[in-house]
Amino acid sequence: xxxxxxxxxxxxxxxxxxxxxxxxxxxxxxxxxxxxxxxxxxxxxxxxxxxxxxxxxxxxxxxxxxxxxxxxxxxxxxxxxxxxxxxxxxxxxxxxxxxxxxxxxxxxxxxxxxxxxxxxxxxxxxxxxxxxxxxxxxxxxxxxxxxxxxxxxxxxxxxxxxxxxxxxxxxxxxxxxxxxxxxxxxxxxxxxxxxxxxxxxxxxxxxxxxxxxxxxxxxxxxxxxxxxxxxxxxxxxxxxxxxxxxxxxxxxxxxxxxxxxxxxxxxxxxxxxxxxxxxxxxxxxxxxxxxxxxxxxxxxxxxxxxxxxxxxxxxxxxxxxxxxxxxxxxxxxxxxxxxxxxxxxxxxxxxxxxxxxxxxxxxxxxxxxxxxxxxxxxxxxxxxxxxxxxxxxxxxxxxxxxxxxxxxxxxxxxxxxxxxxxxxxxxxxxxxxxxxxxxxxxxxxxxxxxxxxxxxxxxxxxxxxxxxxxxxxxxxxxxxxxxxxxxxxxxxxxxxxxxxxxxxxxxxxxxxxxxxxxxxxxxxxxxxxxxxxxxxxxxxxxxxxxxxxxxxxxxxxxxxxxxxxxxxxxxxxxxxxxxxxxxxxxxxxxxxxxxxxxxxxxxxxxxxxxxxxxxx
Amino acid sequence: xxxxxxxxxxxxxxxxxxxxxxxxxxxxxxxxxxxxxxxxxxxxxxxxxxxxxxxxxxxxxxxxxxxxxxxxxxxxxxxxxxxxxxxxxxxxxxxxxxxxxxxxxxxxxxxxxxxxxxxxxxxxxxxxxxxxxxxxxxxxxxxxxxxxxxxxxxxxxxxxxxxxxxxxxxxxxxxx
Numbered sequence: 001x002x003x004x005x006x007x008x009x010x011x012x013x014x015x016x017x018x019x020x021x022x023x024x025x026x027x028x029x030x031x032x033x034x035x036x037x038x039x040x041x042x043x044x045x046x047x048x049x050x051x052x053x054x055x056x057x058x059x060x061x062x063x064x065x066x067x068x069x070x071x072x073x074x075x076x077x078x079x080x081x082x083x084x085x086x087x088x089x090x091x092x093x094x095x096x097x098x099x100x101x102x103x104x105x106x107x108x109x110x111x112x113x114x115x116x117x118x119x120x121x122x123x124x125x126x127x128x129x130x131x132x133x134x135x136x137x138x139x140x141x142x143x144x145x146x147x148x149x150x151x152x153x154x155x156x157x158x159x160x161x162x163x164x165x166x167x168x169x170x171x172x173x174x175x176x177x178x179x180x181x182x183x184x185x186x187x188x189x190x191x192x193x194x195x196x197x198x199x200x201x202x203x204x205x206x207x208x209x210x211x212x213x214x215x216x217x218x219x220x221x222x223x224x225x226x227x228x229x230x231x232x233x234x235x236x237x238x239x240x241x242x243x244x245x246x247x248x249x250x251x252x253x254x255x256x257x258x259x260x261x262x263x264x265x266x267x268x269x270x271x272x273x274x275x276x277x278x279x280x281x282x283x284x285x286x287x288x289x290x291x292x293x294x295x296x297x298x299x300x301x302x303x304x305x306x307x308x309x310x311x312x313x314x315x316x317x318x319x320x321x322x323x324x325x326x327x328x329x330x331x332x333x334x335x336x337x338x339x340x341x342x343x344x345x346x347x348x349x350x351x352x353x354x355x356x357x358x359x360x361x362x363x364x365x366x367x368x369x370x371x372x373x374x375x376x377x378x379x380x381x382x383x384x385x386x387x388x389x390x391x392x393x394x395x396x397x398x399x400x401x402x403x404x405x406x407x408x409x410x411x412x413x414x415x416x417x418x419x420x421x422x423x424x425x426x427x428x429x430x431x432x433x434x435x436x437x438x439x440x441x442x443x444x445x446x447x448x449x450x451x452x453x454x455x456x457x458x459x460x461x462x463x464x465x466x467x468x469x470x471x472x473x474x475x476x477x478x479x480x481x482x483x484x485x486x487x488x489x490x491x492x493x494x495x496x497x498x499x500x501x502x503x504x505x506x507x508x509x510x511x512x513x514x515x516x517x518x519x520x521x522x523x524x525x526x527x528x529x530x531x532x533x534x535x536x537x538x539x540x541x542x543x544x545x546x547x548x549x550x551x552x553x554x555x556x557x558x559x560x561x562x563x564x565x566x567x568x569x570x571x572x573x574x575x576x577x578x579x580x581x582x583x584x585x586x587x588x589x590x591x592x593x594x595x596x597x598x599x600x601x602x603x604x605x606x607x608x609x610x611x612x613x614x615x616x
Numbered sequence: 617x618x619x620x621x622x623x624x625x626x627x628x629x630x631x632x633x634x635x636x637x638x639x640x641x642x643x644x645x646x647x648x649x650x651x652x653x654x655x656x657x658x659x660x661x662x663x664x665x666x667x668x669x670x671x672x673x674x675x676x677x678x679x680x681x682x683x684x685x686x687x688x689x690x691x692x693x694x695x696x697x698x699x700x701x702x703x704x705x706x707x708x709x710x711x712x713x714x715x716x717x718x719x720x721x722x723x724x725x726x727x728x729x730x731x732x733x734x735x736x737x738x739x740x741x742x743x744x745x746x747x748x749x750x751x752x753x754x755x756x757x758x759x760x761x762x763x764x765x766x767x768x769x770x771x772x773x774x775x776x777x778x779x780x781x782x783x784x785x786x787x788x789x790x791x792x
Binding site for chain 2: 014176177217218220377380381382383389390391415416417418419420421476478479
């Protein structure tokens with residue numbers, strides 16, 4: 001029916017915001033419903049592959065290709081987000097990332113991955129996972145989704161957050177907010193229970209570890225402190241088991257299979273199966289069949305626990321530091337919430353229980369709770385969730401480089417965000433025209449031990465004697481945990497031009513180019529989507545006309561008008577199953593045209609009805 | 617707008633912690649960027665700036681020491697650049713002991729532990745002193761009290777730096 005229907009249809013609610021858990025191993029999405037957060041997709045593996053035809057595939061199909069075409073497939077790409085080639089050397093020893101363009105690139109340039117004949121940056125790879133989630137969710141919901149909340153590890157630094165936001169943009173999503181994973185879990189956990197008190201969230205996922213301590217009070221979720229390690233998780237446990245198995249195989253078969261990437265992926269799968277079993281039974285077997293050879297090794301829970309004890313201990317050390325920062329004692333923690341697949345491991349549960357002296361909550365599915373929390377935050381942003389408010393913190397201190405390579409801290413870790421700091425800069429030499437500010441993130445005293453975020457160049461200063469210029473620079477960490485910098489001349493109050501050189505990451509132009517590129521390659525998908533959308537619109541229009549049949553305005557139509565409407569309906573139904581969205585749209589337009597008079601009359605009736613009820 | 621204005625408060629050195637938290641929560645509910653995700657760019661920027669100010673204000677004002685530092689800074693009563701003279705002898709002895717420990721003389725360890733406890737005690741006394749002087753100032757608005765607080769704060773900063781040095785050396789040695 002024509003567009004007038006919105007005037008009395010009543011169902012024209014604003015677009016839903018998708019809540020996305022973009023995990024190291026798995027990803028999923030949810031939305032906020034009238035009844036609460038609801039999953040919109042299955043749990044899809046965070047794996048991306050390029051087929052021999054050059055199509056990019058994400059999710060379960062890509063996971064299958066990990067064994068058949070390991071050279072065209074990438075997993076755990078989250079470990080590479082916002083990082084440079086120089087700081088992933090350790091990862092390269094353990095993960096089969098195929099980097100390209102490393103040779104003569106400067107150490108702080110972007111990472112590029114080779115997948116078959118395609119080259120992609122980590123944000124682009126992540127974008128394919130996000131796009132898969134977006135499409136799956138759109139199919140379930142039957143609506144377009146263009147806005148999202150994406151979760152990130154609480155301990156992600158500025159560059160890692162920016163890379164996640166870029167991934168969203170490349171996937172065609174407007175990322176309204178990045179939410180820290182443990183905080184999202186707390187939102188999902190505390191939403192309907194109206195909890196009060198102090199809770200700790202222990203989040204051990206596939207690749208990252210976070211711990212957060214929050215105070216819940218009258219719907220305000222105030223994060224007191226957070227700590228973590230962005231490279232500590234189930235992946236590391238897999239790697240320990242892999243090392244054991246590879247050594248065994250070397251001695252049993254007299255062969256080092258670590259150079260055969262298909263064998264390595266088969267073994268990885270076998271190791272993960274054994275690990276997962278050990279959460280329920282006291283012993284499991286690592287079982288590998290490769291090239292007619294058979295390897296079996298029983299791992300008892302005892303051996304497993306001894307193997308992973310150092311990893312668990314690393315998480316506990318982070319928990320103690322977090323407790324100290326929160327200024328809370330163990331006795332003041334009312335509850336502990338467990339998040340992430342690795343919290344199914346009995347040793348992890350036992351050690352966390354021992355540390356916090358309270359039994360950890362495991363009643364929410366640790367794989368789903370973060371996505372559900374992201375949906376709650378989406379609901380807060382859309383206004384559907386009214387009484388809840390999240391006050392999160394920045395995990396790392398922000399500072400600038402001063403004389404002698406020292407860091408001067410401007411915003412301390414665990415400050416509630418948005419947070420800001422202002423510093424004044426001047427010139428050291430007569431006639432100096434620019435000042436360079438190097439911004440770093442981290443807790444150490446020396447610049448070289450911290451993470452370089454960006455260099456800001458204050459340009460076009462008016463020439464004057466040394467020390468006379470007074471440039472006020474404002475550092476602001478926004479609600480996403482991302483840094484924004486502005487500068488003004490303190491004497492004139494004028495905005496000072498500022499050039500940003502991010503140490504790691506994509507420029508705006510690069511991101512824009514990637515968006516276009518992803519559309520070029522997705523033409524077939526595009527058509528499919530447009531057909532689907534056209535059919536949804538046809539459904540809505542047909543339903544509206546059916547509903548209108550009961551209206552007095554319909555009865556008042558002339559026989560010719562009614563005849564025209566029936567013809568238009570048949571015309572639309574005839575093309576409904578075609579693959580040409582233009583054709584479907586054309587017939588929708590015809591139907592709209594012949595029902596225009598009807599819609600106008602119905603609206604007039606509705607307006608009259610409404611006026612009748614009003615006292616004038 | 618300064619930190620006190622942001623939270624609708626008079627400039628006072630003593631504040632009620634519960635009242636402060638209540639004001640902060642109320643204003644956060646009103647101004648947090650989450651409430652403006654569908655507003656226009658200007659309104660979003662205003663929400664961001666206002667919330668950043670609220671957060672900065674609450675973080676500073678809830679801590680009596682940071683609060684006093686802030687008030688003095690606003691009054692342009694700046695910290696002294698030289699160490700408090702009454703501590704000079706103390707510092708001299710401390711540095712000697714630290715030097716000996718670095719050279720491997722474990723016998724100074726009890727002396728350093730002792731110093732550490734003394735410093736902790738001094739910090740407690742200083743904080744108590746700041747609290748007393750703060751409430752006196754709020755009643756009398758006597759300028760000279762602000763300068764007295766300034767010198768106590770200088771002393772405090774100096775002592776806590778020394779304490780950090782002692783802790784660092786004692787811990788370094790433990791890990792060897």
